Amino acid sequence: MNKMPILFSWALKFTFGCLILATAWVTWDNWGRFSFQFDTPQTEASDTPTPHTLAQGEYLVRISGCMACHTSNGGEPLAGGRRIDTPFGPVFSSNLTPSRTHGIGAWTLADFQTALRWGRSRDGHLLLPAFPYNHTSVFTPTDVQAMFAWLQSTKPVDVARPTHQLTWPVGTQPVIAVWRSLYFSPTPFKSNEQQSDVWNRGAYLVQSAGHCAACHGQRNALGSFPAVDDLSGGFLPSQMWVAPSLLNPTQTTLARSSDKDIAQLLRAGQNTSASVSGPMAEFVQHVGQHLSVADSLAIATYLKSRIEPSNHNAKIHSAALASSTPAAQTIYANHCATCHGDNGEGKAGRYPSLAGNPAVVLAQPDNLIQMALYGGYGPSTHDRPRPYGMPPYLFTLNNQQIADVLNHIRSQWGNQAPAISPVQVDRARAAAY
């Protein structure tokens, strides 16, 4: 007769015990470990950094996107305040200038190392994972020291970071702590002795500075950090762009491009078979074009080695395949053919081909819809300072017409991809950012 209450009380005790253990673990994981100085910095700041260290630091700050993310549009370099939209609300980047009041002027090298390695600020508070500290934990101590030295040599700007606008309780310290215990542990770079120095340099850059997995890796609904080398493809919900899988040879032109072509795409924003748009265009504008030729080639070497040829070829689409209509052909002839050609062949160096273009036939059509609605220019870069652009069709064509013409290009010239519905176009229109 007493069985139920006994069971109940046992379950209650068990649950309670688990909660205590979990709380203890989260507390140790996020705060306790820092009471012990086991993670002391391996390098100490020298009094005067060499010009070489400073140059290296500036280069790393640039190619890691620190500069891009920590500079607001039209604002002082590195003074923060750039708005970053997340699925949980907008957040604002912090001030990285050596301002003693609002920046990192009062920080020591050890403080900076802890921030990059552990995502923990000087005063002990846990940093929001909009700062990709899984990737910054990959940096070598020498690189971290160089970045710190250069940042400290820049002009201090006394400007405070605007308040984050996250939906409560997201962004509170206990929530960040639990999230971190679930999804974060530092992953310092481990080189692969089986591979060449060039390959290892590429792997290091992709996992640290490049933080490619931040977009090209998979996150769960809680916005988990992907593994730093996860390149299996992701989705950017705030911008509604797909970051294609870099492993799957059908989703990008990586597999059929030479290392040189890949390096050119990263630095110039365009090569003979591909051009960048959307968030990848932002990457090239702020980061890619500043990569050294050697580093961009190293990244290409590493990325090519990650392609998994056999796994993806026979993927069968469950959705209905796109097909064309006479109306769609007319729209194509009137609005698209002048630049992209009657047979989707494009114009070399100006407009991408649509025939056989992996971006056109991605099963998830978001990028194609974004291009048709908003058009736009690729990035101005050193190697391609005056890009050609595409007109927006947001006002010229309605949802049905855009779906029709996209289904046309997804079903011609050997292209084959799932059909796009007007509802999908409408969703992208409604979510304009």
Add this chain to the structure above:
Amino acid sequence: MDMSERVKPCEACHGNQGRAGPDGYYPRLAGKPAGYLYNQMENFSQGRRRYTMMRRMMEPLSPEYQREMANHFAGLHVPYAPPSAPAANISSAQMQRGRQLAMEGDASRKLPACTSCHGTQLMGYTSHIPSLLGLPAAYLGAQLSAWKQGERSTVAPDCMAEIAKRLSPDDATAVTAWLATQPVPMTVSLAKVTTAPADLRCGSAPDLHKGQP
């Protein structure tokens, strides 16, 4: 030749050769002063003017390329559409008031005449101040209210924002109605303005107050 292909995306909204879009909200670019056009590109990409489409278009481009595009449109001299007929709901008293505001201003409300900065012909001044003619009333009105509400701004000190705030809704209606019905003069001189207002400074047009403290 080559530039006209590079600016094809602009023409989707701003019309063939930048002669204005069909619905009145996408203004003419052709023949506007290059400095003014460039300032607007910067204002859109840096958030002082808010329009998602323009921000997305301009953000990836270098300042050098933007300037080249501005020069391209500034150098295009294509015909203007005839001015719109006065709207039926605008009285002749309102038109009179509009003309007065544009040509003389209203000292009692601290409103300088439009001609004091936008040129004696209202066709703009040097390279940073745009013409006010050849634009529909809907566009002019939308700009004034955007300025008033902070949706449109420029580098400080923002003289036009100050004037828009001083302008009552009735006066805004009157002056935009009058401006929209004026014909564009056949020959245009961008060199003359009446006296620039002494109590205002314009960050977007540093040449306006040349020689003044």
